[in-house]
Amino acid sequence: MKSVLLIDDDPTALYVARNVLKRQNITEQIMTAQNGFEAISKLQAACSDPFYKEATPSLIIVDVKMPVMDGFQFVEAMQGLPLNPKPLVAMLTSSQNEYDIKRADMLGVDGYLGKPLTDEKLTEFLDACRERCLHD
Numbered sequence: 020m021k022s023v024l025l026i027d028d029d030p031t032a033l034y035v036a037r038n039v040l041k042r043q044n045i046t047e048q049i050m051t052a053q054n055g056f057e058a059i060s061k062l063q064a065a066c067s068d069p070f071y072k073e074a075t076p077s078l079i080i081v082d083v084k085m086p087v088m089d090g091f092q093f094v095e096a097m098q099g100l101p102l103n104p105k106p107l108v109a110m111l112t113s114s115q116n117e118y119d120i121k122r123a124d125m126l127g128v129d130g131y132l133g134k135p136l137t138d139e140k141l142t143e144f145l146d147a148c149r150e151r152c153l154h155d
Contacts, residue, residue: 020045020046020076020077020078020136021046021048021075021076021077022046022048022050022075022077023040023045023046023048023049023050023076023077023078023079023080024050024051024052024058024061024062024076024078024079024080024106025037025040025049025050025052025080025081026051026052026054026055026057026079026082026085026090026093027051027053027078027081027083027085027111028053028054028060028082028085028086029082029114032082032111032118032134032135032136035135035136036080036135036136037051037085037143039136039137039138039141040141043141043142044140045078045141045145046077046078047093050076053085054086054087054088055081055085055087055088055089055090055093055096056087056088057087058079058081058093058097059088059091059093059097059100060088061098062069062075062076062097062100062102063100066100066101066102069081071113075103075104075106076106077107078084078106078107078108078109079106079107079108079109080098080108080109080111080132080136081088081093081094081108081110081111082110082111082112083110083111083112083114083119083123083155084114086113090110090112091119091122091123091126093125093126094108094110094126094128095114095126098126098127100136105129107129107148108127108128108129108130109128109129109130109131109132110123110128110130110131110132111132111134111136112131112133112134112135113133113134115133117133119131129144129148130144130147130148132144
């Protein structure tokens with residue numbers, strides 16, 4: 020993957036997720052944002068870059084509950100951006116609220132992962148995405 024964008028207001032969760040990505044050797048470029056608004060600003064900047072395809076992350080892992088702009092608001096705002104190719108999006112949360120899971124599915128999120136992110140959860144998510152791509 021070119022790059023990954025981690026979005027979480029919890030520095031510990033960002034640290035854990037970053038370490039999982041490094042152990043999995045997913046990418047060398049890991050960007051972070053502390054809320055959805057900061058992440059949207061980074062994606063808007065990437066879209067205005069003449070080499071935006073290189074600057075757009077391949078994977079976005081976003082927390083559900085954050086101040087300023089939560090994960091759902093982020094995904095809705097991101098859908099209005101001209102991202103091409105569209106990145107994979109996984110929501111990372113400690114909530115197993117059925118409404119949140121359905122809402123994420125309705126927004127077209129690629130996965131809903133429980134905190135903390137682990138090697139196994141990331142591998143399972145990426146394998147499921149690869150499998151879906153083969154059948155599309």
